[in-house]
Amino acid sequence: MTYKQYRQYLENHLSKNRYEHTLRVYDTAIELAGLYNADREIVEQAALLHDICKCESDDVLIHKIKQYNIDESLLTFNKELWHGPVGAHFVQDVFQITDETIYNCMYYHTTGREKMTVEELVIFVADYIEPGRNFPGVEEVRELAKIDLKRAAFQALKNTLIFLISKNATLHPNTILAYNDLAK
Numbered sequence: 132m133t134y135k136q137y138r139q140y141l142e143n144h145l146s147k148n149r150y151e152h153t154l155r156v157y158d159t160a161i162e163l164a165g166l167y168n169a170d171r172e173i174v175e176q177a178a179l180l181h182d183i184c185k186c187e188s189d190d191v192l193i194h195k196i197k198q199y200n201i202d203e204s205l206l207t208f209n210k211e212l213w214h215g216p217v218g219a220h221f222v223q224d225v226f227q228i229t230d231e232t233i234y235n236c237m238y239y240h241t242t243g244r245e246k247m248t249v250e251e252l253v254i255f256v257a258d259y260i261e262p263g264r265n266f267p268g269v270e271e272v273r274e275l276a277k278i279d280l281k282r283a284a285f286q287a288l289k290n291t292l293i294f295l296i297s298k299n300a301t302l303h304p305n306t307i308l309a310y311n312d313l314a315k
Contacts, residue, residue: 132226137179145186152263153182160257167280169249176228177236177254184218192217199224208303215241243288243309252280259287285313 132140142150160178164171184192192213196205199220205213219238222228236254239247243255260273260283268290275283288310295302 134175134179137176141179141183145182149182149185152261153179155261155263156181156254156257159261160253163253163257163276163280164250166277167249167253169253170232173230173232173236173250174253176230177233177240177250178257180218180222180226180228180233181237181240181254181258182214182218183237184214184221187214187217189213195221208301212241212303215239239305239309242303242305243284244305245308245312247284247309247312249280252284256280256283256287281313285310288313 141153145153157175157178160174161171163169164174184195187195189210192210193206195201195217196203196213199217201216201220205216216238219234222237223234228234232248232250235244235248236251239251240254240258244251247255256272256276260269260276268286272283272287272290275286288306292302292306292310
């Protein structure tokens with residue numbers, strides 16, 4: 132599919148707000164890719180498709196987790212994490228996108244993971260700092276993203292962990308591993 136066809140698909144399958152968020156993530160990711168010499172083609176596709184399953188119902192996401200044989204322990208964590216792994220499998224299944232880096236960018240964009248590639252870091256940070264985001268700590272991460280992508284990702288993870296702990300939420304192991312990896 133072409134960029135235009137992906138955009139048309141997204142416009143038809145995402146809410147207006149989610150579609151606009153996706154375009155802001157795309158623009159932010161392209162900017163970061165240029166700063167950090169990430170593979171632009173990979174970043175373009177991953178940024179555009181990262182939330183492709185975000186607007187699916189819980190029932191559909193649960194069905195797809197089972198259909199794609201995704202580790203069902205995912206269901207024990209906040210449902211906001213489900214769409215990343217499902218989306219990664221969905222684009223393989225429906226669009227035949229088999230690039231491992233695109234898959235990983237999509238799969239881990241909500242949790243992070245240990246040893247993220249530059250492309251994964253770009254998508255993770257772009258999703259966190261896109262201009263529509265407005266919450267405590269986002270400005271600091273935006274400034275860090277201009278000078279040190281890993282520090283920006285670390286601060287985003289730190290902010291996320293603090294927020295989740297304050298809400299007594301469960302912590303996904305990949306988020307803890309990503310934090311520990313970037314803390315080195």
